[in-house]
Amino acid sequence: MRQLSIYTGMAFAAMVLLLPGCVSNKKYRSLQANYEEMRAKEQELNRRYQEAQQQLSSANTRVTSLEDQIASERANVKSLQEALNQCLTSSNQGNVNIAKLVDEINASNRYIQHLVNTKNKSDSLNMVLTNRLTRSLSREEMRDVDVQVLKGVVYISLSDNMLYKSGSYEISERAGETLSKIAKIIMDYSDYEVLVEGNTDNVPISQRNIRNNWDLSVLRGSSVVQALQNDYGVDPKRLTAAGRGEYNPIASNDTESGRTRNRRTQIIITPKLDQFMELIDKAPENGAATGSESTPSDTTAVSPIRQ
Structure with missing residues (x-):
């Protein structure tokens, strides 16, 4: 474009120099007008x-910017793809972990159901035992015997007046028939252990050979244990004698009727401890973890001699 302008100017200058002598003024003015028009164009x-140059430069700048954006977006897409791949890998691993957890939960549920079924079976046996015992006792005996099932354990509570001679730990004659019926039930349920627990009121004992109510309660429990073993043939390995003195009352010691209720001996019939622990330790398939803690709630004095 610049060269065109130079050539045009040179041609016009040459014409100006030559024309005054060759052409008329009219033609000169026409050429002058043409020149001005060409120069304007x-x-x-x-x-x-x-x-156009500015637009081209701006377009080149935009192209460069777009290329940079495209490169950035490609890098971002690559990063997102890598993150997605990592998520998919983690998700697959998570699915494996979830599947394992579901298996463990199912195993735990099976174990819980097993324990529930076992407990229900134990409860049913306890009710049968209780019903058999209560049906075997006469109406007169039932005045001195209370039979209950509490938390899966059978409690047979015998009054002090029926069991022992007054102020003594020796078994009375009238207790023999009742103890024989209890012994028969105990022998029929050979998978149960028997704890015989003496209880007293809070009135201090005043006998030379008995130091306090602790002694009296343990001696009374031991007397019943030995009667069950020696007179009625109960396996002594299943028997334990214990005493709780005045420290496990079921009524107020402020009244005579309350003290009478507190003077009692309880025969407690429970599933064998080793069988119970075997049940707890028996884990289901796929190994669901279980655990339990127990805290002793009351103090019990146990006879050092296990009959």
Whole structure:
């Protein structure tokens, strides 16, 4: 474009020099007008050229920016793909862990159901035992015997007046028939252990050979244990004698009727401890972890001699 302008100017200058002598003024003015028109067109073309150059430069800048954005987006897509792949890998591992957890939960549920079924069976046996015992006792005996099932354990509570001679730990004659019926039930349920527990009121004992109510309660429990063993043939390995003195009352010691209720001997019939622990330790398939803690709630004095 610049070269065109130079050539045009040179040609026009040559014509100006030659024309005065060769052409008329009219033609000179016509040529002058043509020159001005061509020059105006040249300027317009130069202006458009400059604008086109600016637009091209701006377009190149935008292209470069877009290329940078495309490169950035490609890098972002690559990063997202890698993150997605990692998530998919983690998800697969998570699915494996969830499946294992579900297996362990199912195993735990099976074990819990096993314990529930065993407990229900034990409760049913306890009720049968209780019903058999109560049906075997006469109405007169039932005045001195109370039979209950509490938390899966059978409690047979015998009054002090029926069991022992007054102020003594020796078994009375009238207690024999009742103890024989209890012994028969105990022998029929050979998978149960028997704890015989003496209890007293809070009135101090005043006998030379008995130091206090602790002694009296243990001696009374031991007397019943030995009667069950020696007179009625109960296996002594199943028997334990214990005493709780005045420290396990079921009524107030402020009244005579309350003290009478507290003077009692309880025969407590429970599943054998080793069988119970075997049940607890028996884990289901797939190894569901279980555990339990127990805290002794009351103090019990146990006879050092296990009959």
